Amino acid sequence: MSCVLVDGYDEQLDDGEWERREERTLLSYIESINAEAATGISAIAPWMKMGRSETADTSYLANHCEACGALQGDWFLSKLDHAFFPQDLEAARRLAVRPVAGHINVEASLSWSSWHDWLALNDSDVRPSD
Ligand SMILES: [Zn+2]
Numbered sequence: 001m002s003c004v005l006v007d008g009y010d011e012q013l014d015d016g017e018w019e020r021r022e023e024r025t026l027l028s029y030i031e032s033i034n035a036e037a038a039t040g041i042s043a044i045a046p047w048m049k050m051g052r053s054e055t056a057d058t059s060y061l062a063n064h065c066e067a068c069g070a071l072q073g074d075w076f077l078s079k080l081d082h083a084f085f086p087q088d089l090e091a092a093r094r095l096a097v098r099p100v101a102g103h104i105n106v107e108a109s110l111s112w113s114s115w116h117d118w119l120a121l122n123d124s125d126v127r128p129s130d
Pocket residue numbers: 065066067068069070
């Protein structure tokens with residue numbers, strides 16, 4: 001199970017202007033993504049692909065069960081104590097961080113949380129998870 005985190009981004013405002021944000025942010029409900037980034041993510045996490053969720057009534061880049069192919073919805077990923085809301089540094093460090101080269105251009109939901117800062121994005125000793 002994977003999620004996409006960015007270490008800063010440009011956001012298009014309602015008036016069409018772009019504004020730089022330096023916050024580390026978790027992306028969910030990625031409804032559109034550029035091909036380059038989709039390919040990069042797919043190389044690392046082939047279980048992440050576009051899929052239709054009846055619950056969310058939309059299609060987005062979602063985790064899929066590797067055994068049966070079922071879509072695993074984004075709604076719980078960043079809920080307390082689920083995969084992407086660890087409660088302490090040790091749990092956060094069990095998440096494997098994999099860089100994706102190039103630019104990512106998405107329509108997505110954003111979320112911010114203090115645990116994101118526990119991830120050492122350039123730390124080679126972050127251990128892989130299952
Ligand atoms: Zn399954």
